[in-house]
Amino acid sequence: MDGKERAAKRACEYVEQGMTVGLGTGSTAEYMILYLAKREEKEHLGLTCVATSTRSGELARKRGLKVVGFDEVEMLDLTIDGADEIDYSLSGIKGGGGSLLYEKLVASASKKVIWIADESKMVDRIGKFPLPIEIVPFYHDKLFRKLSEEGYHPKYRLDGEKPFVTDGGNYIFDLHLEEILEPKVLHEKLKLMTGVIETGLFIDLTDMVIVGGEHQERVIEKK
Numbered sequence: 001m002d003g004k005e006r007a008a009k010r011a012c013e014y015v016e017q018g019m020t021v022g023l024g025t026g027s028t029a030e031y032m033i034l035y036l037a038k039r040e041e042k043e044h045l046g047l048t049c050v051a052t053s054t055r056s057g058e059l060a061r062k063r064g065l066k067v068v069g070f071d072e073v074e075m076l077d078l079t080i081d082g083a084d085e086i087d088y089s090l091s092g093i094k095g096g097g098g099s100l101l102y103e104k105l106v107a108s109a110s111k112k113v114i115w116i117a118d119e120s121k122m123v124d125r126i127g128k129f130p131l132p133i134e135i136v137p138f139y140h141d142k143l144f145r146k147l148s149e150e151g152y153h154p155k156y157r158l159d160g161e162k163p164f165v166t167d168g169g170n171y172i173f174d175l176h177l178e179e180i181l182e183p184k185v186l187h188e189k190l191k192l193m194t195g196v197i198e199t200g201l202f203i204d205l206t207d208m209v210i211v212g213g214e215h216q217e218r219v220i221e222k223k
Contacts, residue, residue, distance in 0.1 A: 003118030007212030024081025095132030
């Protein structure tokens with residue numbers, strides 16, 4: 001069992017009878033969905049799930065979990081998701097799987113958020129992983145030029161030779177920054193740019209990170 005799988009399995013222990021659970025997106029989150037489905041089958045927990053992407057929703061339904069639309073729930077009890085990079089204040093970068101907007105919306109409507117990751121995702125300062133931003137396709141060329149002029153080194157997220165399109169019908173730019181000294185300041189600056197819908201900077205949204213190692217996992221809680 002690798003670190004991702006170990007963290008995913010541990011996170012499922014926090015799921016209780018009758019909960020409404022947000023299902024993250026990505027390879028680590030897929031481990032979580034599989035373990036959660038096993039618990040549902042064995043323990044009949046009566047879970048209601050909301051998926052952050054089409055892919056996660058399809059996997060969950062295939063494995064027997066009840067998945068409903070986001071508009072069918074008022075609040076989620078718990079969301080479990082992966083992350084691409086996490087610092088020790090529990091700020092992070094997400095969106096490598098292309099679902100950052102829906103992941104942030106679901107997290108914002110959750111009473112508790114747990115991230116699951118292996119040791120490689122923990123860093124002293126985020127930014128080495130390219131920062132995804134979801135943008136309006138109609139304005140993509142003009143926004144790309146503006147971001148380039150301001151030194152953010154954007155690159156189009158591609159699907160083959162065409163721009164990658166999110167479940168929401170938008171494009172993603174990946175900003176190559178190397179390090180982010182002030183994540184909140186950068187998030188706010190990017191959000192104010194015309195054409196930017198959301199950034200992959202997740203700040204003050206996470207309550208706990210479960211980090212899977214080779215032989216055990218450790219829990220880092222929000223201070």
